[in-house]
Amino acid sequence: MIFGIERSTNGVNFTTIGTTKASVAGNQFHDYVFIDRLPEYGANFYRLKQVDVDNQFKYSKVVKARVQVEAMTMSSIYPNPVKNLVSYTIYSEVNKKVMLQISTVSGKILVSQTIYIVKGKNQQVMNVAKFAGGQYQLSVIDAQTNARLTKQVVILR
Known part of the structure; x- marks a missing residue:
């Protein structure tokens, strides 16, 4: 049986x-x-x-x-290491405004932009070709709650 x-x-x-x-x-x-x-x-x-x-x-x-997923989650970064374009997906329970940031590992913010994401799956692509090679942090910050999701990204030159 x-x-x-x-x-x-x-x-x-x-x-x-x-x-x-x-x-x-x-x-x-x-x-x-x-x-x-x-x-x-x-x-x-x-x-x-x-x-x-x-x-x-x-x-x-x-x-x-x-x-139920958390209010917001972020997939793995692909490709990683990266030369030019980095892709990732943000999943959200609701439509919301978020801030995308690229910063050095010491915390210096190099890029900050605000976008609106929709409920569900949000595919994102960011051009990192202008950055020097090294290790960086890619963060997604909820504009309302300040909740932060951060992933490491390695840029090759």
Whole structure:
């Protein structure tokens, strides 16, 4: 007997995201753990599919879980090291104004610009061709809360 772990974002169409073999040690109860390492943002619906040795199956009750990201997150910088154009993605829960900054590792701000980002995914590209080679910090600062996300970037010359 096996258990299939299934996930859906709409509660109707499910996809198997994992399986585990059932323990067959008599009439004892057993605990099982499965961690969804890549849940979808927002609502996730989960259910178990119990498949018996004769391929008969039944489903568990559906359970709903909500996944929320922090108010704002930033992906890894690509490419890093970089020569000219650096790309990164900012994810936000709401439309907001943010400040983008490039600074030296000692904190000297070299570039500061304000942009508006939308709820969801915001792909950004910054030209760093005019900077000398070295290590810098790329920061995204929430204009309202002053929350700061910072990533290191190495510029090659």
